[in-house]
Amino acid sequence: MSVPLTLLGLLEREPSHGYDLKRDYDTYFGRGKQLPFGQVYATLGRLARDGMVIAGDAEPGGGPERKRYAITDTGKDEVDAWLADPVEPEPHLQTVLFAKVTLALMLGKPAAAYLDAQRAAHLRRMKDLTELKRTGSLVDVILADHGLFHLEADLRWIDLTSARLTDLAAALIPEAAPEPDKRERNK
């Protein structure tokens, strides 16, 4: 999550005080992790320095929190470019889990049981997210969907890897490879 660009995007709706920006960020994007006030004002300061926003005059009461910030044309262009730029697809290569499975096979440990435990942990998280969808707002539902589809993709990898453990063991430890006809049956 890019905090500067997200704040900039919120400012494109309407000029806002730092306090209002923080409140909106926490509401829509915080998901239990609030943005510190200090980070909000430091970010707005950098955006002003870079010509993305302009700060209005200090309003009665003084202090940075009494300034109203407005997005500039340069800032709007930056938001447009950011929105149009596809997010880098993350390969999610399951490096930790892959390493565990590979090492387990190399060491003759129960890789299938590890995968079962991981499957159960994934399903438990999916159950939590499903419950969140039942009780949460539409924003929660959309975010939970994103998590659920990623977890589902992981589970499909876990299932396929479980089905290929014999072949994977044979590839990693050639001397432990089953007889050709047996390997054929495991495909």
Place this chain on the structure above:
Amino acid sequence: MTTPTVMRGCLIEARDITKSFGQTPALRGASIAVAGGEILAIMGPSGSGKSTLLHCLAGIFTPDRGEVWFDGSRLDTMSEADRTRLRRTAFGFVFQFGQLVPELTAADNVALPLLLNRVSRRAAYKSAGSWLDRLGLGDKGGRRTGELSGGEAQRVAIARALGLGPALIFADEPTGSLDSLTGEKVMELLVGLAREGGTTVVLVTHDARVAAYADRVVLVRDGVVSVDMGSATAAAASARAVN
């Protein structure tokens, strides 16, 4: 009849059941117990035996060996007539497709099991209308189910299954032919209404997002219930125990 030593609160249980089709074994000693009011998901790869297990629990298949108990009675040794009666009165079914009569209206389909159970026509159609209302199909009662969308047809199937007030609902891939959003709505209705009425659900699915609606998930592999994923903690403990 001997009183079984079932687990506390257990409504249905399979004990070490085997079932083969010709020379092909589908179940090789599967055991599972489901508590009253529990929503259980059975997952597993294609051909693992999960649907056969469901059909044995529902009394549709008779296991070759082992026992199936329902509410204190031995199901697998019951006469076919008794099992049919049980399926009509105590069990509801929601399958992927093929369970509705396409030439009949939605109301006819929901009322049909009630009529077969000798409920009066007036009461059966009143109940059907009420269930269709609850499932958001109040205006579709007069439509033939063959003309309904997949999601609507599944909601009719749920209305039909719940209309009898069953103790247990068996669902085999109930969202298998639906898109994600429609499947989600169907699951929310099925699980929500089952919880509301304290109805037990045994659900077979290959879809983890569907299984996530259940209280407990078990995995069937090679004809046995290999992993009970009641909780991630339990599974992790099981994995450590194997070490």
